[in-house]
Amino acid sequence: MNEFDPNTALSSIGGFFRRLRERWQRFPEQVKRLTVLLAVVVFALVTARTMLVPADFGKYGHYRASAVDEIVAQPIQYAGHEICTECHDDVAETKAAGFHKNVGCEVCHGPAAAHTEDVEAVQLLAPRGREGCPLCHEYLPSRPTGFPQIVSASHNPVKPCIGCHEAHDPKPPETPKECSACHATIARSKAISHHAYVACTRCHEAPDQHKLDPRSFRPSKPDGREFCAGCHDDGASGKEGIPQIDQASHEERYVCWQCHYPHLPEAQ
Amino acid sequence: MEELIQHLAPLVKEVVGYIYPNEIELHWGLLVVVYPYVTGLVAGAFILASLVKIFNVTELQPTYRMSLLTALAFLLVAPLPLLAHLGHPEKSFAIFFTPNTRSAMAMFGFVYAWYLMAVLLLEIWFCYRKDLILWAKQERGLRKLLHRIMSLFSSDVSERALRFDQKAVKAVTLIGIPSAFLLHGYVGFIFGSIKANPWWSSVLMPIVFLFSAIVSGIALVLLIYMIATPLRGKEMDMACLNKLASYLFYAMIIDFSLEILDFIHRVYESEESIEILAALVTGKLFISLIVVQLLLGMLLPLGAIAMAKMLQMPSDLKKMIYFVAALLVQVGIFSTRWNVVVGGQLFSKSFSGLTVYKTTFLGLEGLLVSMGLLLLPFLILYVLFALLPPWEESKVSLEGS
Amino acid sequence: MMNKTAPSVTGTSPQRRSFLKTLALSFAALIIPGIVVARDKLDKVKDWVIGDGYRPADHRWGMGLDISKCIGCGRCVDACKKENNVPLEPFFFRTWVERYRILSNGETLIDSPGGAINSFRADAPEETVLRSFFVPKLCNQCEHAPCVQVCPVGATFSTPDGVVLVDAEHCVGCRYCIQACPYGARFLHPETRTAEKCTFCYHRIVKGLAPACVEACPTQARVFGEVEKKASPLVRFLRMNKIAVLKPFLNTKPQVYYTGFDMEVR
Known part of the structure; x- marks a missing residue:
């Protein structure tokens, strides 16, 4: 009884299909029609899905794997400060000792990737007027105390910043602006107080x-x-x-x- | 892009307090207001039809098929506002083909397909199959062909087949009620599950959506019945109207209680967001929430229907009251949707400021398209009424053929 | 027919035993492919190499922000827009800087004009300012990102190195992610009509560069690095400071950490 007999197996499979057909014929007419319709719809959907879903969708997770490659292919604009030192080692040396040692070159000179690709064709400039430095050094009461600040409207209003300050190696303030240069908010509070x-x-x-x-x-x-x-x-x-x-x-x-x-x- | 910038630039000046800079563009506008409104009508109309079938409410028999067709007409329109609001409607199929099973919205495709195919179309098909076959026998030309196609070329009108139809309708209705609950409850869940937004994030959201859906669906069927019957030159069935009005009243009481519960809960808990929400409700949403949704859309019709029920009055006056009440309910539920969808985006997620929303007249997101989308179901309904007349007198008996 | 197959004795008959065996096997057959596929995917992720030998599975990125060092110069906002081609109009930001001024009457003024791309103006409020500071904001690259959860099509996803990215090709523009983000970090790109946000400059970090905002920050208020590796500036930042994240009660598990935090920051 436990022996495997291919003939019985086949006939039992055949029997299964025969019974299935009998079942199907006993189904109400309505159900048959709806089943056919459902089969058509499901087939159409499965076909459409196979055609429309990107091949690498779900490879690593529920997303299109090549989307990451596309994002990574985005061109770089900011070259990073390390690469600047390769040619401008003199400036880097000056800067390394001064207050601006942690200020990246591109903060003032702008995105440099194009310049590193073609040094001649793309030249970088730093702001030569008074538009650049006040972005960081204009007096704002919200700036942390100790950060050097000026009121540009009254701080030598017609001179460009680089006329007096070497941007790569700015000097600590001279008298009479000793403390208030960096502790502007405190200085202003004190100025209106009895401790003026x-x-x-x-x-x-x-x-x-x-x-x-x-x-x-x-x-x-x-x-x-x-x-x-x-x-x-x-x-x-x-x-x-x-x-x-x-x-x-x-x-x-x-x-x-x-x-x-x-x-x-x-x-x- | 230029157009968008020109639209956004003047809005900056109208911002009160602080909003995150990206929040100046309000992302779910009028179209997304229309969507839950329309699905609500679908669910409501279907639940009404189901009540008739399951509890055998004889008074409402004249509205049974009408409710089904109404639900179908609105269901066909329901995805359109969503499609129109997508940044890329041409990619919308992705929601079926690469659905994110963790996303409430991804289930939209499946809930919608299930409801349309497995519930509504099936119920309508089983319900109309006999009539379709019999109509086709008496007709010729295009109409005959259409009815033949709609019956899927079925021809069996034997006693056994008809009994099966009836059983099937009952079975589908039984599946249909939870499905209708699912359809609209799920729309509520889309909003209710956004923990970033305290105006939306509420466990009551799905159930509030559901009951407001039932309210709007019953009111809609009432309106359609009151308009279609005189247009066909027939007399309105007062018993049917009274019953509809009663159901509307009960549903509104539940809806109102839920909304009040939500309100009290929020005020009592007084979480971090309460100040900005209070500013929202008493400011930018005062007209649409307090005046339109609450007073005009809820309390006034509730009172009016209660009066019509309690006091002796001529039936013409009653009809008038029902009609006006149902109209007000529609306006009220529409502004409910507005208050949820737009209201939830008028305050910054920093809880520190309020922004503005200005509808345009033209354009996909504009007033015109939304009005078109709200009228479209009625057009579809007109065609459906013509093709599948739901009226008693249109039914043909077997002996007659 | 029933009688023929019914077991004659109580207990487990051989037929029933074989039936149970088949049942167990068929269940295993249902479940095992799932486990195999999941394991296979895990192995695949481990072996995933992007570009020139960058293995996402070997990294875990995060950012630290020191509020007491931020000077509100807006260089990060400027650099971000330039690096990532973000529309210059003042409505679209992958990162921005907020100014908080807490007045002596208890009121809090917050602003971020143009995302602070041109820094701030020193307009004095009428009340005395009790305390004031700047807070840089960006996508928090949440570990439990609500945007990833709600994206209906799988267009927003977390990479194995913990960065949340958007597949613009696949995004349908439904904006559910924008609604779900508690931090206002997302916007709809006006031209592509797809969702956009900070990627930690993914195209830079896979090449060993710092994100543009970090590169452009003159005061090192932004610290970028590995969350888990020992010799990382971020690990030092996390060791030396008291750390806070934005809206911790939402359990989004941000990977952008703040120090020098204030209760008014939202």
Whole structure:
């Protein structure tokens, strides 16, 4: 019984189809017609799908694999700062030591890929007037403190920036603009406050290196209540007209600048 | 491109607060408002027909075939606004052939095809098969040919075949009700599943869509019945009208409760987005949401139908009230769709500002095309009524042939 | 007929056992091809080489943004438009910079005129500004990208190296992805009428270059690199700073990380 007999197998397959045909004939007429229609529709759809779906769709995931090749084929405009050094090593050297060491060449000179392809045909220029530098260096109160800023309308309005500043090696500011050049927002707050005539150096001592490497060499800050009390304690002499408190009893658990903002004390 | 830029440039000045720069172009405009409105009418009309069949509501018998044809006419138009709004309609087949199974929208093709082929056309075919055969026997020329083709050249009018037809209609209706729920619930899900948009993202969205669909579908069948019957020189069946109005009333009560629930839930939870949504509802959407959708489209017709039901009044006045109420409901549901689709894009996803939407008159996304798309189903319906008259007197009996 | 095949004794008859075996085999036959295909696809992805020997499966890209370093100069916006041929009109952006000004009355002013392509103007609000800063924005290249989820045709997809790309050839322009993006990072290209967004300059990174915005940032507020490899500027960024992502509650798992974040940033 368990032996495989091809004849029985064939006849049982034949029997299966015969029964299927009998079944089909017993179907209501409506169902037959609808089945034929359905078969036609399904066949048409499957054919259309085979023809219309891109061959490499779904190769790596539910997308067209060659789409990635098309995206990667997009031409490059910005060549990247490394390639500039190959020819302009002198400029690169100057720049490497200065404040602009992390500013890519193409930030000012624009996309350079075409120039690297054909040095003669495509020449790059940097802005020679006053349109370029203020994009970064115009005074905006929202800019982080410590970033060098000017008000271009009043900062030598008719001179081009490169007349005074070498863009590849800009110099730290000279007096009288020492602190306010970079700490513009603080300077402006202080200017309208009662501390307007208190010099920055009265409270902060800045090491010389601060100008060259501002984040590594920080200016000092007062270290205790006694510093402010020098003027604001009611025992302080020769300071008439200044708001004064009793240093010993006035909120003794805090240092002054935990509540008062020294650059813009609340009594404006 | 130039045209688009010229359209967008003046809008910048009308932005209130901050929107992400890319948000100035509102992407789903009038056409996408028309789409859920039309599918809603389909689902509503079909569910009405199904109620008649399943619960054997004798009063509504005159509207059964009419509802089916109405659903078909609107279903044929439903994908058109979507097609017209695509950036590349010529590639639309991709939605069938490379569907992303994780995408709610990819299922559109399948839900639509299922509903059109497996439900609506089947039900209509089984329902009309006998009549098609008998009509064809009495006719000649083009009409005969058309009816023969529509019956798929079927000819069996034996007792057994007719019994099978009836059973099939029942079976298809049984599958049809969840399918209709699926069709419109799914449209709601397209919006309800967008977690980036707090105005849309709501688990109630599919069910609110569904009940507003039922409301609009019943109101539409009521309108068509009230217009078609006098046009054919027949008397309106007051029992049928009263029953339709009752169903409309019940559906509206559910719809209204759901919308109010959604509203209360939002206000009570008061999430991050509540401020910008409050600004939206009391500002840019005040007319279309509070006045048109809520007062004119919901409360007024609800009150009117309730009055007509409770008070003794001449049937002509009742008819008038039903008609006006059904019309108002249509306007109300259309502005419901508007408030969902356009309203959901009037605020920035930064929750910090409101933008503007201006419809153009001409152009694919314009007013003219949308109006055309809203009229087209009625044209199709006219042809369907002519080819497949749904009226009682058009049915031919076996003995007569 | 029933009687002939029905088992005469209780328990598993040989017929039933063979039936169960066949059943199990046919189920296996249904499932195994699926597993084989999936495994095969996984192997294929591992071996996928793009261009000159770039293997996406070996990388995982991300970007870090240091808000306290951003000066709002808009050089990134400018570079992005030039690199990627983004229409210059002020309505289409793959990246843009926002300015936040939190006033002393609690109000927050946010703006990004022209995406900040020409930086900002120093117009002073009437109230005093309590704090203020710039926030660069771009596609977050989400690990669970809602745009990939909703794209009906598979025109938006995540590559094995974690970048979300758009196949312009296949995109039908339905704009569902634009609706689904919580960050407003997508737009419809006015000429191609297909969806567009930041690709992390995919054509550059496969060649070892940094994205154009990173190349153009003068203050290194943008840090680009591998998320997982040890010697990567991004890994250092993630180690040294407190990190936040945009809208974390949406569980999109952005691969664009911020430090110096503020609660007003959306």
